[in-house]
Amino acid sequence: MPRPKKHRIVEIEPNATYFKPRAIPLSELEEISLTVEEVEALRLRFLQGLSQEQAAKRMHVSRPTFGRILYSAGKKVSDALINGKAIKISGGIYKVKRR
Numbered sequence: 001m002p003r004p005k006k007h008r009i010v011e012i013e014p015n016a017t018y019f020k021p022r023a024i025p026l027s028e029l030e031e032i033s034l035t036v037e038e039v040e041a042l043r044l045r046f047l048q049g050l051s052q053e054q055a056a057k058r059m060h061v062s063r064p065t066f067g068r069i070l071y072s073a074g075k076k077v078s079d080a081l082i083n084g085k086a087i088k089i090s091g092g093i094y095k096v097k098r099r
Contacts, residue, residue: 007095008037008069009060020086030085035092038073045070 013036020029037059044055056066080087 005093006061007093008040009058009097010036010040010094011058011097012040012043013096014039014089017089018086019080021084024084026086030083032076032080032085032087033091034073034076034087034089035094036089037092037094038069038076039089040094041066041069042073042077 020026040059041055044050044058045052048055050058052066052070053063055070056063059066059069061069077087079085
């Protein structure tokens with residue numbers, strides 16, 4: 001039996017939770033789900049410009065785990081952009097960091 005996943009620390013929950021290509025009805029779109037921690041990994045690495053090591057510490061995960069989260073997020077976002085899919089942000093195993 002695998003060990004349970006630890007909660008990842010997220011500083012900001014996304015305001016928008018759905019993105020779709022313009023002028024295509026939702027009923028015609030395929031959907032990709034991004035977890036909240038995948039969005040947080042993208043935010044820390046690319047918007048804040050942190051190294052993977054720094055971002056991993058902020059999320060309370062190992063550097064290799066952060067790399068896997070980031071890779072998964074990048075692959076999903078790339079698929080959605082290239083293939084015109086909707087992106088739904090929901091779920092995951094996380095806790096919001098209290099300020």
